Amino acid sequence: xxxxxxxxxxxxxxxxxxxxxxxxxxxxxxxxxxxxxxxxxxxxxxxxxxxxxxxxxxxxxxxxxxxxxxxxxxxxxxxxxxxxxxxxxxxxxxxxxxxxxxxxxxxxxxxxxxxxxxxxxxxxxxxxxxxxxxxxxxxxxxxxxxxxxxxxxxxxxxxxxxxxxxxxxxxxxxxxxxxxxxxxxxxxxxxxxxxxxxxxxxxxxxxxxxxxxxxxxxxxxxxxxx
Amino acid sequence: xxxxxxxxxxxxxxxxxxxxxxxxxxxxxxxxxxxxxxxxxxxxxxxxxxxxxxxxxxxxxxxxxxxxxxxxxxxxxxxxxxxxxxxxxxxxxxxxxxxxxxxxxxxxxxxxxxxxxxxxxxxxxxxxxxxxxxxxxxxxxxxxxxxxxxxxxxxxxxxxxxxxxxxxxxxxxxxxxxxxxxxxxxxxxxxxxxxxxxxxxxxxxxxxxxxxxxxxxxxxxxxxxx
DNA sequence: CGCCCTTTTGAACACCGTCAATCTCCGTGG
DNA sequence: CCACGGAGATTGACGGTGTTCAAAAGGGCG
Numbered sequence: 347x348x349x350x351x352x353x354x355x356x357x358x359x360x361x362x363x364x365x366x367x368x369x370x371x372x373x374x375x376x377x378x379x380x381x382x383x384x385x386x387x388x389x390x391x392x393x394x395x396x397x398x399x400x401x402x403x404x405x406x407x408x409x410x411x412x413x414x415x416x417x418x419x420x421x422x423x424x425x426x427x428x429x430x431x432x433x434x435x436x437x438x439x440x441x442x443x444x445x446x447x448x449x450x451x452x453x454x455x456x457x458x459x460x461x462x463x464x465x466x467x468x469x470x471x472x473x474x475x476x477x478x479x480x481x482x483x484x485x486x487x488x489x490x491x492x493x494x495x496x497x498x499x500x501x502x503x504x505x506x507x508x509x510x511x512x513x514x515x516x517x518x519x520x521x522x523x524x525x526x527x528x529x530x531x532x533x534x535x536x537x538x539x540x541x542x543x544x545x546x547x548x549x550x551x552x553x554x555x556x557x558x559x560x561x562x563x564x565x566x567x568x569x570x571x572x
Numbered sequence: 573x574x575x576x577x578x579x580x581x582x583x584x585x586x587x588x589x590x591x592x593x594x595x596x597x598x599x600x601x602x603x604x605x606x607x608x609x610x611x612x613x614x615x616x617x618x619x620x621x622x623x624x625x626x627x628x629x630x631x632x633x634x635x636x637x638x639x640x641x642x643x644x645x646x647x648x649x650x651x652x653x654x655x656x657x658x659x660x661x662x663x664x665x666x667x668x669x670x671x672x673x674x675x676x677x678x679x680x681x682x683x684x685x686x687x688x689x690x691x692x693x694x695x696x697x698x699x700x701x702x703x704x705x706x707x708x709x710x711x712x713x714x715x716x717x718x719x720x721x722x723x724x725x726x727x728x729x730x731x732x733x734x735x736x737x738x739x740x741x742x743x744x745x746x747x748x749x750x751x752x753x754x755x756x757x758x759x760x761x762x763x764x765x766x767x768x769x770x771x772x773x774x775x776x777x778x779x780x781x782x783x784x785x786x787x788x789x790x791x792x793x794x795x796x797x798x
Numbered sequence: 799c800g801c802c803c804t805t806t807t808g809a810a811c812a813c814c815g816t817c818a819a820t821c822t823c824c825g826t827g828g
Numbered sequence: 829c830c831a832c833g834g835a836g837a838t839t840g841a842c843g844g845t846g847t848t849c850a851a852a853a854g855g856g857c858g
Contacts, residue, residue, distance in 0.1 A: 408710050412798050416710040431703035455695065458684055469681065472698055477657035479705035484634050484642040486712035487756030491814065522837060530713030532815060537838050554823085554837060572638050717846065748805065761846060763806050780805065780855085 386428065386439040386447070393430030395449035396468060399423050402445025403519045407438040407527070417528035419478070420520060422506060426450075426471035443519035486530045489570075494529040495539045496568035499549065503559045514559045515552075522554075612654065612665040612673070619656030621675035622694060625649050628671025629745045633664040633753070643754035645704070646746060648732060652676075652697035669745035712756045715796075720755040721765045722794035725775065729785045740785045741778075748780075 386397055386404065397404070404421030406428075418437055421427040428439055430452050454460055455468050485494055499516065507514035518525070522533040529536075540557075543549045548565060550558040559565060612623055612630065623630070630647030632654075644663055647653040654665055656678050680686055681694045711720055725742065733740035744751070748759040755762070766783075769775045774791060776784040785791060 408706055410710065410714065410796060412796060414714045416706075416713045418706050418709060429699050429702050431699050436703050437706060455699075456692065458688065462684065466682065469695070469698075472695075472702065473655050473657050473681075476655050476698065476701050476705065477662050479702065479709065480634055480642075480644050480663060483644060483705065483708055483712055484636065486709055487642045487753075488636065488640045521835095527713075533837075534816085534839085535814060538814095541838075570636055570638060758847060759805075760807085760848085764846090767806075 382441055382443060384441055386441070387435045388438050389436055391435045393428065393433055393435045393452050396426055396428045396430070396452055396455070397421075397439070398448040398450060399425045399427065400446040400448060402441055402447075403443040404445055404447070405440055405442045405520065405524060407440075408436070409438065415527045416530070417520075417524055419482070420524075420528070426468060426475075429455075429472050429475060442524065491529075491531055491535050492539055492542075493569055493571060494531065495525075495536065495543075496565045497570070498525065498529060499543075499557060499559065500562065500565040500569050503562060503565070507559065510558060513550075514562065516557045516559060518555050518557060608667055608669060610667055612667070613661045614664050615662055617661045619654065619659055619661045619678050622652055622654045622656070622678055622681070623647075623665070624674040624676060625651045625653065626672040626674060628667055628673075629669040630671055630673070631666055631668045631746065631750060633666075634662070635664065641753045642756070643746075643750055645708070646750075646754070652694065652701075655681075655698050655701060668750065717755075717757055717761050718765055718768075719795055719797060720757065721751075721762065721769070722791045723796070724751065724755060725769075725783060725785065726788065726791040726795050729788060729791070733785065736784060739776075740788065742783045742785060744781050744783060 387393070389408070399421045401423055404425075404427055406418040406421060408416050408418055410416075419425075419427070420442075421439075428435060428437075433452075450464065450468065454464050455472070457465070485497055489497065502518075503514050503516050507516045509515075520528075522536045525531075525536050526533045540549070540551060543565075544551055546564070548559075548561045548568075550560055552558060613619070615634070625647045627649055630651075630653055632644040632647060634642050634644055636642075645651075645653070646668075647665075654661060654663075659678075676690065676694065680690050681698070683691070711723060715723065728744075729740050729742050733742045735741075746754075748762045751757075752759045752762050766775070766777060769791075770777055772790070774785075774787045774794075776786055778784060
């Protein structure tokens, strides 16, 4: 019962989101795959598992009655996502890039029996999540559009950027709309600010899904201006 | 070593923030007091304890290098505050109203030895905190000033409002500036919107530290408009 | 009473959202 | 192979919401 088959839950046709069984390394193995956009869980779902991202990118979203969206976080490899509140998920989670995840039973957090090392890791991840959310609040509440976008690119570049000559390339599997909903802005503002940064030679835009950071120093400076 | 004496840590003169020893109910007893504004911990402090608020109100704050503030949360009785990340506090915490707290050793979260019931409660609180922060992000990122302020009053009224005839009185121990920093706005916007709500007979302002909710239905409607 | 801090109110501005048109990129089908 | 269609992205013009700057009013405490 350690394996959640996302496809079965939400779509029998499968795709490319792979769920790994909860096992000790190094015996983890991919199990199934669903396509981009396949959901791991919805708001209100019984929270049977928390998910450890191995590869790919997840999107954690909360939606208001009136349809407004807030992207809470993007889940990159190493992130653990889907912490329950009162036994339920309070966000939506789907894959924006072909992803492998390990489904850990939510009980692993509580149970004293069970792997204590895993419990410790999950607890650390939860505490880290609180801190990350506080950072995000700071950004949403107190940064300008330029600062938000500079921070976003700076952080992403640090986490998943790959060197390309002297520069750093950052893949953006999410749409402009995702970024906007993550930063509390609109797609137009994202687009305009990207163009500004390009004009200032801070970044280069290969195509819409890929940014090359030319001046990480300027991004950093812009992300928390005087 | 279960008692943190906040006065000793930050000011020998004491005041009215009371720290209770970590004990099983019903033997909890107040120990010390510090004045409003006394700090429980600062950003970067070693996180020896998490704090359970018994009475009073705490303020959890994060500050940027350039001085901008984000109030992460207000800690009311029942709240547990100060979850560590990598052994450190990543926020400031002080009292904005005479407060009694219980200091639980941070290890209570991790240790398998120790009160399992307490560990369970702290874990629940941490998970709840994640959810609350996600809500807050939604508000910061996707609500207008009026919606933010209506939500704020609505939630506060539900949690700590006291009936006054047919209406509900809400004490506001925090300043306009605190509310602004909590909602990602300015004091002027808070003030103006309060005045608007008063003109619309949604609230009445006794004095600056106290609001009477006349139309909770309108507050609720305003807090998440179409 | 007088000082200082907080709050309120006003006026002008700026940033960002809204609306709309155009462009690019892909996948699909004729 | 090209035409077509649709979704996402970009750009422009404009307007509104909320900030900024400034001044006055209120309140607490010596």
